[in-house]
């Protein structure tokens with residue numbers, strides 16, 4: 255065993271741009287379980303998390319909120335219900351929390367940027383390309399997917415500005431080797447995607463734009479005012495500045511670098527698996543041992559997103575079922591490397607099956623029987639029955655090895671599966687030995703009954719030791735109930751049998767995982783989540799302005815006219831379409847079909863003066879010609895699409911041109 259060997263593990267540092275949801279908590283809970291597991295093994299662990307506070311998105315949000323960017327991020331990081339609060343609630347045992355606005359980090363980034371510049375790995379050029387504002391990512395034309403951001407699928411805009419570039423191309427060969435010929439990036443399935451899309455693509459790995467001049471909320475490039483350091487360069491180096499790299503605040507680079515593993519979500523694997531090693535190569539620094547790209551948690555099959563109002567609130571769920579149940583659920587149910595689909599049904603089913611039925615029952619039955627039959631203290635005399643006992647003891651004593659194998663591969667789901675096989679086996683052992691039947695004749699069977707209960711307590715103990723990284727609080731309570739003092743809670747003790755003293759004080763405590771009435775609870779959850787969705791959704795949302803210019807001559811070609819509604823009716827067999835007969839001032843009726851039946855009754859529109867574009871080519875809809883388009887205003891209110899036809903003063907004559 256690597257007694258006290260330092261172990262360094264990190265989460266991504268979060269954008270404090272809004273409330274964190276269960277997807278964010280997923281990675282941090284996984285990192286926490288891993289950190290606790292390593293501590294249990296005896297390693298000296300550094301678990302780093304933090305917040306990534308610079309960039310245009312934060313600057314924009316702060317402006318919208320009418321506060322400075324610093325006030326904005328402070329409010330989300332440190333305020334009640336903020337990031338620090340959530341980690342406290344989720345029992346996250348981080349050792350260090352970095353904020354990229356911390357002075358020591360900012361100064362270190364300036365030094366790093368300058369060093370790369372002096373080396374010639376950062377040079378000044380002009381940036382021309384596409385920019386995705388929400389992702390703060392630059393893209394070349396060829397990287398776009400259907401003209402949109404390949405990460406988030408949103409519109410990108412043209413961008414051109416003087417900028418510094420990082421010579422990523424210089425390191426392409428080394429990064430390619432690293433990805434293809436080592437275990438640096440896992441799961442392995444992510445390697446080809448990285449190499450094919452970003453290195454072996456047309457034009458090879460592009461140099462990366464690493465400074466911006468169009469906003470100011472970032473680490474200033476100290477030798478060139480007006481430039482701020484690109485957020486990803488700033489953010490990635492947090493993993494080293496938090497140890498003291500290029501600063502005096504800490505002095506732990508020697509001890510903890512290179513990191514044992516960076517856990518990151520799949521959409522940011524690109525930054526961690528390509529640019530991060532390239533930056534480190536440029537600075538002649540050792541590379542982290544591993545980057546692990548985990549999957550996403552979706553909700554009811556859909557990507558969680560604030561704008562859809564379908565984010566799952568970890569506060570709400572922890573309050574209802576307990577933090578441990580939630581921590582357990584996300585790691586027990588979804589394979590860490592793949593996407594998972596979070597549903598309320600699955601959550602409740604897992605709590606009921608694994609925690610209430612299997613684990614909860616095992617603990618409460620065992621402790622209740624120890625109390626009932628022996629007043630909570632088992633007698634020394636215990637009569638073994640190898641044929642009945644050994645299948646259980648063998649499974650328990652070999653559990654740690656199987657668990658460790660899975661934990662080392664970050665296969666939390668499988669590690670937990672191994673534990674639950676033992677729990678299920680132990681429940682079966684109760685049925686096989688029928689302690690209640692033995693108890694009928696204590697004189698004859700007392701020592702056999704003591705052996706059965708002792709074996710069960712030992713099985714519970716070993717499972718609780720190995721479950722501790724996942725459910726620290728509940729396991730503490732289990733230890734108390736079975737009378738397991740510190741030596742019986744250790745990693746070493748988890749591979750041994752017979753560690754609990756015979757006379758340990760066992761007491762049936764509170765029911766750790768009460769069974770949930772699924773039907774009632776699901777209905778309640780749905781109601782709460784719908785309610786929350788309504789309040790989470792913005793009152794009013796409008797489409798972002800189109801960043802693309804249209805030239806004036808093209809615009810002038812569009813012929814907008816005032817038109818009067820002579821007749822209007824629903825189109826047969828169509829739920830959406832209304833058929834308008836319009837006076838457009840020419841003396842000949844114009845027919846336009848419009849998909850607005852959801853918002854208007856035909857009779858309410860007769861006689862109104864509307865606006866239409868009249869020189870669009872005719873289109874057939876439901877077998878009818880539509881000659882033009884009515885103009886309406888669209889927006890979203892509380893997630894619901896709203897439409898208002900543009901109506902103008904009735905004094906405006908039909909056919910009047912709008913210009």
Ligand code: ME8
Pocket residue numbers: 265266267268269270276277278280281306489490492518519520521522549550551552558
């Ligand atoms: O990416 N399921 O920050 P972030 C699983 N600041 N993981 C999810 C998720 C979901 N539904 N939604 C988000 C950033 N995440 C950068 C990191 S590191 C130097 C800089 C994960 O707040 C996401 O994949 O947008 C990412 O790993 C993490 O939450 C933080 O996302």
